[in-house]
Amino acid sequence: MSASYRGGRPVAEIVRSGFAESLHRGSVAVTDPSGNLLASIGDTGSAVFPRSSNKPMQALAMLRAGWAPGTEADLAIASASHRGEPFHLAQVASVLGGAGLGEEHLQCPADLPSDPVARNAVVAAGGEPRRVYMNCSGKHAGMLAACAANGWDLATYRDPEHPFQRLVTTTVEELTGDAVETIGVDGCGAPVLAVSLAGIARAFSRLVEAPAGSDERRVADAMRANPKLIDGTRGPDHRMMTALPGLLAKGGAEGVHVLAAPGVGAVAVKIDDGAGRASTPVALRALITTAGLAVPEDAKPEVDALMWPEVHGGDQSVGRLRTLL
Template sequence: MSASYRGGEPVAQVVRSGFAESLHRGSVAVTDPAGALAAAIGDADSPVFPRSSNKPMQALAMLRAGWEPATEADLAIAAASHRGEPFHIERARSVLAHAGLGEEHLLCPPDLPGDPDARNAVVAADGPEPKRVYMNCSGKHSGMLAACAAAGWDLATYRDPEHPLQALITATVEELTGETVEHVGVDGCGAPVLAVSLTGIARAFGRFVEAPEGTPERRVADAMRAHPRLVDGTHGPDNRSMTALPGLLAKGGAEGFHVVAAPGVGAVAVKIDDGGGRASMPVALRALTTIAGLDVPLSAKPEFDALTWPEVLGGGEPVGRVRTLL
């Protein structure tokens, strides 16, 4: 594996009023159901930070540490990048409460909800006071704390890369990706973020959806698919895609990252070079159909088309689309 990401190729363009005004470059890895690389665009081999797309693997490590979620919804919020909607906050607090912990134990940064309606409601009720539980990674941090409580590990240092939980997460990521973690950074929430290749993380997601029923891997995937609104919010692309396409597992990450996987089909990991998120899901879903061969049911086609050809607005009206180049 090379030392750093080398960049990709044109994968999407933004067309406004019949004129191509922007171009997104990126890289794509497509793996088959057995985890072998089936196709690649750009640099699928160099290490990248998957950011929040690592969360299903982090949630798996929490289970391996001995955490037993009170509900599968609690497990889903631990793998989520939520928008701070009321049901997100309720679920993060549930994880903490069942572990005998409170919001004061969270070490993610204070924030306001990402969902506009939820943010406005919070500001109207309490004023613009950021709270750690509103931060989009508070579900993950709550799960990390619950796992530490279950294992008897120190709570105050759970974000430290040398902490037993973070060591277990690293081992889990390396096992599922089949790669050695090339670099450890600090994610936006303050927890470690681990660099692996696009091929590696696509392989890992394939293992989640192909895992036998009853295994911890399958449990994480099933929790996310059963509660997609918890994973990224009411209007989020992960929720919309998993709701429209039963069996699909989807998880986005910051800086233009997205991973999708479907049982019996394979998995796709996408990194958009400029870090913009608007092209990552369209490219990922288009690759899953045109390259991996996912068959989209007729009932899901309207939502699938909306996700793969998102509208560009002018004056509040549709005047173009993001167009994938796969």
Template structure:
């Protein structure tokens, strides 16, 4: 999306032994509880692919199309970029089996777990990549189940012209308040929609401020109640939703992140070089502008096994 997204502001820098070693450029938008801008650095209006940060919006679309799940944690899994831990894979497989599907019916490619601990365990055990281990298998399972509930064919359910994807697009456009600027193919094979950072922040704000029981609120509540299902042990989304009451978070590939706190506001950010290491520091600073206190995980720069510098937000 370089044709529309300009980026460019310095959001974080790495300082080693008193010298700036490198900088992370990108854009961040901070909205207050009413949706008004509190701070904008870089490009808040150009379109960019939010990648997996789109998933909560797609989850709302699936519910609107008829998806119903008995367990709230399964809705969190549908909106997840899970780390492929056993708790995630077992639920994906159970949902597929309960509705007459199998892992082979998923469009997402075979993969090993995304989380470092389960990935190492899989490698040590000689485990082959599977579709259910892939971090988007919850979303793809939700898509299959939604097609079944709506009476749609599951053939090519990932095609942008499929009724499912048209529903998800319309829902995302409504929640962001913007038309889709471009449609791409995400890493999992499903369509990914481009919006501005401002639009994504507005959408997350709508999720946390929605009326109790609404589809939007069901998604927000499920993710916040089951943060481990959204990512995994030690993952940023899981950690921040566990540590900050009522906060909704969903990161995306290539340095994208979005969060919202009811009554406080919402944030969407994109790191231009795609390196996620700058995200915690920038999120902490952005949350501070909304009066939300969060102690981000430390970001030390190591040399010879010792801390010789640090990464910090500068915007």
């Protein structure tokens, strides 16, 4: 195991036909609206890679670099892990076009859409993987737009020593209150910065509690106003932010999920085995039961479906994922 992240305790189990089939361990940090640690499970002080949960902080750095998005939807797609649906692709094109750039400038890997309907449509039409289909292309487009606004080199925008990436590091350290321990390479090829779960939760609290009109609040508001852009028609972040107005949600690879609500606090989760199926239910349960997020009556069916996802056998439900908080 990594010397920096020591792991957590059981936080979820898969129950099939009344039998506990699998167990997920993890760590959970809960902060209050001021960013103070309210409760914790496991190791919340050692560094982890937030993966795509870093994106709101990277988008904040884009604004601080002087990028002026044409619309708040442009800012949302720069914060997103999109699924390659047609409206996602149009928004990425809007960011690139606003900076006088094109898909050829993107340096994320070529991929097929991750949304199954969009992927099937591309394959049926004889399409091939493209950089714009990759789920981080909105972030890469925003990074390029920020660089173009400053006259910074476009060919090296992923280099950790590039002026934009140095600004990202400064921004992440400011919001989390942590010193970045390690800079790695994310799945999309951009730098990913290792900070603590407590720090990540603190950063999200600061985004939702920031004054209206501030750059921090602009990022949070853009994401909440455009939840379908963040992770697609069928994505959990879209579903949570739609069911619970005011909630800010951003998942990341390898079992990371971060939620925050104004006046309530924030939750950051890391599942030790990297399972995304456990991170959403655990984060949502912690925000409700520990931080005290109130769930409106009309939102309860959707919240319950996300917090206690079904396990299927054949064409019927035979169990659920059960959180152990």
